[in-house]
Structure formats: structure tokens, C-alpha cells
Amino acid sequence: MNTQHKTETKTVLQKENNFSEWYSEILKRAEILDVRYPVKGVYVWYPYGYKLRNLTYAFLRSLMDKDHEETLFPMLIPKEELMKEREHIKGFEEEVFWVTKGGSTELDVPLALRPTSETAIYPVFKVWIRSHRDLPIRIYQIVNTFRYETRHTRPLIRLREITSFKEAHTAHASRAEAEEQIKKAVALYKNFFDVLAVPYVTTKRPGWDKFPGAEYSIAFDTLMPDGRTMQIATIHLLGETFARTFDIKYEDKDGSLKYVNQTCYGISERCVAAVISIHGDEHGLMLPPAVAPIQVVIVPIVYSSEGEKKETDVGKICSEVFAKLKEAGIRAFFDDSAERPGAKYYRWEMKGVPLRIEIGPRDIRNNRCVFVRRDDFSKLQVPISNVVPEAKRALNEIHTCIAKRAKETFFAHVSEGEGEMETRSSTAQGIVSIFLCEREKCGQEVVARLGAGVTVLGEPIEGDKAEGGETSVKSAEGNCIICSRKGRRVYVARAY
């Protein structure tokens, strides 16, 4: 297949103050998603985009598989099951797609396209769980889920079909074990986003903004280049809410029947949106080596003046280097197409390949090649005999550099809000922390005063802010900026 958008000249797509347009252009030019499908809010994954998606989810799977088991539950949920948990359905009622017909027959029971799978999974947990020996259960699935979005949709970010929802569901014998699982899930997600070099804050969402049916919700938020935060993961303590609704009980060691204690947590393809948005620059994608479909591209430099013999040599050495890299487990690609080298550079820069190796006749005479890094375009001459260890080192360095850069940018946009006016201007740039009490009324007042799009993200999870390494640990308690009662430090920001 040969759908690539030819990039004959170096692309310069302004990103600053132009994020929305930049994002659309990059998705098209780097061949991540095609937006020309004739249904609102659903898109087509190009092969290159889907490789990036698959590598990202393969890594997520490898983390999950350590102590979860992958399963698959049905996509269709009968209306009565979906409606069982009242608080839960209140949160989703207006967003559910309904299947009402099969052929020309009206269905007896309307079937919902899963917006999330609690109500598909928990009736089955009820029959799976009998005894304390059946616990804990830790399962996950990677599935398509659906939301009837009435707001403005955006590829990978706000969708009617979420194609890649990784949702985990766990059941435990006690609340203490469920809370322990919450901590493990936070650690697992931190590990995941660290490898994607995506910075985040983790907060406990305000009580009025938790997942419908949860006791509390923890969320990961990253910062997009337009200064808005994007929620990239959520983790919920469900406690006994669903267990009581779906009657999920186990027989404890002493013979008594108890409700299980549950958690659930999820990540969608927003993780791919974050990778694209945070690292990309005016020349295209810049992919973290861990998930780059091509980690190293080899470009032969063939000067026609050097004659045919030399060209053959260049091709031969490139093939050898390519074979060595592949053997070492590096995702390499040898671009021996007929285009001129410049055109190749621009294409693979657009596609975010972390490392380019150039090999020309003069290099061969000197038994060397040239490494060009995508993150800073720095060049390095490397002996051909060292190409594998040097490529590994370069990929590691590239990861470290883009992670550091992303983190610095992120924490430069996390600031303290002392007075209201200052907060208002700061939220135009990123995340601001203020003191707020727990009452929803004060939360709403803050949102009203700070303007459209501002959200209370919630209280930072302990130890989280310190990881930025840039700001000192601030007091967690202070007076609510609305009512002056006792409050706690919370983050506010304009959010996606």
C-alpha cells in the first residue's frame, strides 16, 4: 500500500498558537487517522497509525499481564442491566447509542452499545464469584466503546467510537485490598506514561465529578500544547456500590456472605493523542522509541557522480547495517526507494522516526556512518562496526531527552494561584493550584469566575507534584478562595 502523502520538501507546520490546525495536519500527513469517514466522531486508522496504536497497546498489555488476565465481554448490553445501577446510568443516559432493530424486526429489549462495561461484566462476576478462594479477580479487556457525543468531536480525543478502550475490573474480599489495588493501578499507569514520555499530574477528582457509581476517582491529566489539560487515565474505587446492585457476594472463611469490594480503571487512545501532541514539532511527529513503528531508518546517500560501483557498495553496506539492527531487535527500515535523500529525510521526520542513519560513499571509505537524531537534529559519526550498540545508546538518549523536555515544559505550566485575577490568566497557560473547600457550590463558583472551560481537576495525590523536580512541596491546606473556610490545595485548568 502506498497512500503516503508525498513530502518532497521539509514541512514547517507552526505548532505554537496553532495547535488545533497543527494536530489535524499531522494526523493526515503522518498517516495516523483518516477523518473522511461519513459518520461524525468516528475515524479510520491508517496502517502507520495502527502500528503506533498496536505497539502502544502491546506495551500496556505487557504491564497488565503481570497480574491481570485478558478477557472479552459482549458489546451489547440489555437495557435492564444498564439501567440497574441508578447513579451509574445517570452519568451515561444521554450518551448511550441504542440498537432497537434487527433486520426489519423491532427488538423486544433495546440493546446499548457499551459506553463502558461495568454492567456487562458484573452480572457475570456474580456467577463467577462464590468463595473467598475466587478472589481477587483482576481482568481487563481492550475493546471498542461508544458515546453519543453531542459536543465537537476530535480524532483520538473526543469520539463516538472509542476504538481502543483498555478497561480493567477487579473484585476483592475487603476494602483494604481494593485500596491496595488502586495504588498498584496508579503505579502501573505511571510506568506506562513514563515510557511514553508523557508527563502528568494525578489528582483525586472532586466528589461532584467522580465516575458515576464510584466512591472516588483518581485521574491522570497531561497538558496539551494549547494550555488545556487532557484526562488520559482514570482509576475508580467502586467499593460495594455495584456489588450491592448486582448482588456480588462471596462466602468468607468463617462461612458468612459478604459483598465484594471493587475497582475499575481505564485508558483510551487518548494516550496516542498525548504522544502525538506533546512531542511533535513543526516538522512532524517525534515518537518515543518504545512505541515508534520504525525506530531507525537507513537512508543511502548515492551521488550519481560516484558511478555505479560505489552505489552498489552503498546498498550492500546499508543492507548489512539493516540486517544487524533487525537481528538486535531494533525496528529498522531500509529506505532504498528511488527518491532523493532529502525527500526521504522529510518523510521520516514527519513520521517521527527517532533515529536516521545516513550512509554514503565517503562514509564507507572511512568505515563509518552518520546518525541524525529526530529530537535535536544533532549529527554523530559512528564506526560501522559499532552501529548496534551506538543505535541502542542513541535511542535511550532520545527517550531521556524528549521525556526531560516534555516534563520541563509541563511543570513550567503548573503554578500557584495566589489571587483570583492571577489565576484567571494562569489557567490560560496551564494548571494552577488554589485552595478550595469540598462543597460543590464553591467549585462551581470558581469555574464561573475563571471562565469557560475551566475545571477543578482535584487534589494532587501525595508525592506526585514532587516528581516534577521543579517546584518545592507546598502546603496542602489553606483557606478556600471562595468561602474562606478550611480547604485543600486543588488543581484547576481549562480542560479538554
Place this chain on the structure above:
Amino acid sequence: MNTQHKTETKTVLQKENNFSEWYSEILKRAEILDVRYPVKGVYVWYPYGYKLRNLTYAFLRSLMDKDHEETLFPMLIPKEELMKEREHIKGFEEEVFWVTKGGSTELDVPLALRPTSETAIYPVFKVWIRSHRDLPIRIYQIVNTFRYETRHTRPLIRLREITSFKEAHTAHASRAEAEEQIKKAVALYKNFFDVLAVPYVTTKRPGWDKFPGAEYSIAFDTLMPDGRTMQIATIHLLGETFARTFDIKYEDKDGSLKYVNQTCYGISERCVAAVISIHGDEHGLMLPPAVAPIQVVIVPIVYSSEGEKKETDVGKICSEVFAKLKEAGIRAFFDDSAERPGAKYYRWEMKGVPLRIEIGPRDIRNNRCVFVRRDDFSKLQVPISNVVPEAKRALNEIHTCIAKRAKETFFAHVSEGEGEMETRSSTAQGIVSIFLCEREKCGQEVVARLGAGVTVLGEPIEGDKAEGGETSVKSAEGNCIICSRKGRRVYVARAY
């Protein structure tokens, strides 16, 4: 998670003349699918079943990835697109699930849950394909598809949600190239089913039974233990039918605009149903090593009379053997649970683990272990130092043996039908070949005379029958058994 159905005693589940019940019991006891989901025709994959599914599809992916690219298209298809290709929709109209509501809002355009993705993909091919340089396109996706089945549903076989449909779609510059692709697809699928040790015949379906919208259809059919055939793969030459409907043209080298020539081909989770049904026996699953979630299980034999010291030794040696097997890339499991060895044997026999290694105190004294094969329960003493190469050899032999056994059983049930009465009794057992002309009327007459459930599978693809090695090549031409006009040899059978 600990949902396994305890198998404390050796299972004896009669399979012969009892296939339907056997199949249901095996799905439950081996933990492949849970059928207790409250919607007809949709089921829950247990973790063990999903591992089998993932390994099967990982292998299929590895075959596809050689010259196809994986993509993902949306699940929702607007009514007008689905309805565009008249012949196509005639075949699906009464089987389509319709989404008609989002929240409480009636949708302007009803959205179909894809029954298959031609009408989702080809409008996008129209914008992807401009020039002969864009061809060929060879893509595939692995997705859930939906059919409003009104017939009796059955796990993995007849579903309302097909969870694992691998569908490939290709576009070419000429019919010759499309036909070449058909041959490649047949070869690829043969490779796939050979590794699953699933025998098949390939036939060209009769004109009146081809895929709606195709010029012709080729199908793979295997034989289930109840004597009925099951279609496990289909391959379609679409020619220009969809290209004309969806206006998919390319500019040829001479500047002229031409329609592309298309093919599509698919495999669903029926491939997993075939593996389970064909190889399983009265003790449970018997999985081909290529897709077995656990290829080797290690069971320590601990006699309490031997004292604690010896038990520790057994555990230590088992761990070492386990580590060696894993290091060699074998999917091994060390069952060091507290149950007695017999209970372990029965559980892993039920789950179809190809090879069991038993290690007890006496074995350790003799530096050996005991291999027990799932396919014939034969035992072999193996020096512990040789365990890795011997395990590899045993797994290869097990594959060869179950493949041979399956093929022999299969071709013992493919016979010639000379007269009508003989054919009738033979179709109770398997596949019969008769001579039939091309007219649908004669096909219907055959079905009417041979009784309920009998289908004309179609004309064997050249060279296919010979692979059985059991029957000599028969004449392809003869007189139609209905009208005595010139006909060709076709297979008939009772089919799922």
C-alpha cells in the same frame, strides 16, 4: 483469578453421537466461553479461552503481515452506504442490527452495526486510490461484526456478535492480479489451518450461493464430529462490482481512468471452534502446540512418605526444568499448587495441554523425568539434561500425530456418491461428491431429495482432494444426477 471448574476426577465425556452436549460441556469445563450472558448469541471469553484465541490470531496476524497492512475502520455504517450495493445488501438486509437512537434522540440516519466491512471500507478506498502507483492495496482488520441471527445460535459457530472477524480487502489494477491474490489467499489460509491441524476441502461455491456482490466465492470447509461440515474461511473475487458502485477508479500509466479489481477474504472464531471440536476427546481439549496457551505443564510427584527433604528437591528440580523450558521459548507452567497429582493431571488434560512432565523423588535419583503426551497418553523417560530438545521433539511429534489423525478421519468421511440413495446415507456421515450441472434448479432438487440440512458445497479446487493422499483423483466431469446434462463433480454435505 480462580474460576476454574475443579476437576478432581478424570473426566469422561462421551463425544461420539453426543457431539452437541460434549461441545457445550467442554467450553465450560475447559473455560473457553461462559454462555451465561443475558443476550442471545453473545458469549463471554474466559481468560483461558481468550489466550487460545489470542495465540491463534497472533499466528494469523504473522501470516497476514507478510504482505498486508493492519488497519481499523469504524463499526458503524450509515444506512445509505450499506444500501448502495444492491446485490450485497440483499444478502444481509434481514441480518443487520440498527442503531436508531443516541440518548433519547432519534438519529437522522440509522447506523448499521457492520455485518462485514465492504461498505465501510470501499468509500475510503475511493479517496485513497488515485493512481496505478497506489495499487495494489492489501489491508486487513480484526474486528467484531454483528448478525441478527434468527436461527439457533451456538458459541463460536453461529453468533450475533462475532468477536474476532479477520477480514482482508485488496484492490488491484487488473483482474489477473486480483485472481493472483485469490490464489495467494488460498495458500495463506491453507498454511494457517495446517498449523492448527484442521483438515479441509476447498471448493468454489455454486453461483447461487456465492457472497452477495462477488463474482465467485471459494470456501474452506472442515468436518465436525457429528458429520456436518462447517465453513471456516471464505475468499471472494469481487471483480469490479463494488468499484463501480463506490466509484473506485485509478489513473493508469497511459492516463486512462479504470476501475480497480477487488478481492476480500475472511476468517472468524470458527477457527477456534474447529480446533476444539476436531481434536478434543472424552477427557477434554487437545490443543495443537502452536496455539496451546500452555504447551508443557510440570507436575511434581510428592509422596508424603519420602519426607520433607525429598519434597524440597522435587520442587527445586521442577523449578529448574521450568526455567529452562521458558528460556527456550516454550510456554511452560509449573503447577506447584497443593492439590494431589491426579487432580492436576485431569485439569490439564481437560485444558488440552499437549505435554505433561512428571518429576518425582525416584526420577530425581535417576536424573530423569517422565513425559506424558496428551494425544495418546504414551509415557517416555527422559534424562533431565535433555529436557528442552526432547520437549521440542515431543511437541513436534504431537502436532504431526494429531494432524495425521484428523486428516485420516476427515478423508475417511469424504466419499463418492454414485446413486442417490447411497448419497443420502453418506451425507449423514460426511462429504459426498456427485455430478451436478450449473443450474440452481438442479442444485435445489438435490437438496430437496437428500433432505434437511444438506448443502451443495461446490466444485473442489483443483489439486485439493489429492492432498488427502487417501483417494485417487477422480474425473471432474460427468452427467448431472438430476437432469443428466453435462455436469461437474461437486461436494455435498449436511452443513452448519
